[in-house]
Amino acid sequence: METNNMTPEKSLQIISEAIAQSRRDFEKNAGTPLITWGWIVLVFSVLIWFMLRETNDAKWNFLWFGIPIVGWPLTRTLIKGKQENTATSFISKTVGHIWIIYGIFATTLATAFAFIAPGYCSFITAVLLGYAATMTGVILKNNYITIGGIITGIGCTIALFHIEKWDAALLFAIAATLNLIIPGYVMNKKAK
Amino acid sequence: MFKKLDPLLHSELRLAVMSVLVNCEEADFVYLRESTGATAGNLSVQIEKLSAAGYISVEKSFKGKKPHTKCRITTTGFKAFEEYIEALKTYFNR
Known part of the structure; x- marks a missing residue:
């Protein structure tokens, strides 16, 4: 592979392939964490919604x-x-940081709301989820994730005025499906 | 007028390694070997050359019982890569 008679065209090709390859590698691993988190959120949301309604x-x-x-x-x-x-690519690290920051903010706000206004825990975390998803979509240049995030953010804010407080937990389940589970499966399918 | 291309980067394998590392914050030896399609021996030699020039930093450790080598591009490496791209452009801007 060692040669110094490389043409400029060959150099350009090597650089372009490396860039494309690292993007493909990131996409190959990106869907699974979204799916995992999505299902956990979905299961917990439905369980919490059920228990809140029943008790x-x-x-x-x-x-x-x-x-x-x-x-x-x-x-x-x-x-x-x-x-x-x-x-570790800059993209994967940035996307990872967005979701870590989301986790910290969502947990902090949910804790505060659990004491002062328990019915609104899931509203605020769902709106934040939409924000994190939108940022992720913009960075990945993935329109589906971006639009899903915007719909979640705006939709949850509007829902705040129309949904009974305990049903907000279900809203979080829908947000998880729209922003985590479906994009996760789409990304994994595309990467195959 | 064509600019001179950095001879250290103007080699298929070294350029491939640098191109991967420009896109990654860090990459391990196995990843570099798979993405460049090089043999372990050849890759080790080229990594050593890039490291000796200060273009990349190499961190050796153990993952369990297996040796684990992580490579990162340095500021000098970034600069050299940028200059290589600028020089490369002169071959196309005719």
């Missing part, structure tokens, strides 16, 4: 903390198992 007891909102408790170790295990050889 009318706001304490069930504390079950939201189960999402990061279950999600972190599970996602790490799944990603580690899949990635024998690794490269």
Whole structure:
């Protein structure tokens, strides 16, 4: 492979292929964490919604903390198992940071709302989810994720005025499906 | 007028390694080997050359019992890569 008689065209080709390859590699691994988090959020949201409706007891909102408790170790295990050889691209790192920041803000706000206005926990976390998804879509140049995020953010804000408070948990389940589960499967399918 | 291309980067494997690392914050040896299609021996030699020139930094550690080599592009490497691209442009802007 070592040669110094390379043409400028060949140099350009090597550089272009490397850029395309690293993007493909990122896309290959990007869908699984979205799917994992999406299903965890969906299961917890439906469970919390059901318990809130059945018992009318706001304490069930504390079950939201189960999402990061279950999600972190599970996602790490799944990603580690899949990635024998690794490269961290600026895109993957930025997208990862967006979701870590989302997790911190969502948990902090959900904690505060759990004490002062328990019915609104899932509204605020769903709006933030839409924001994080929109940012992700813009960075990945993925229109589906971007539009899904915008619809979630605006839709959840409008829903705030029309939905009964305990049903907001279901709204979070819809947001997770729209922003995490479906894009995750779409990305994995595209990467194959 | 054609600008001179950096001889250290003007080699298929070294350029491929640098192109991968320009896009990645860091990449391990196995990833570089798979994405460049090089043999482990040849890749080691070229990584050593790039490292000696200060274009990349190499961090060796262990992942469990297996040796693990991580490579990162340095500021000098970025600059050299940028200059290589600028020089390359002169061959197309005719």
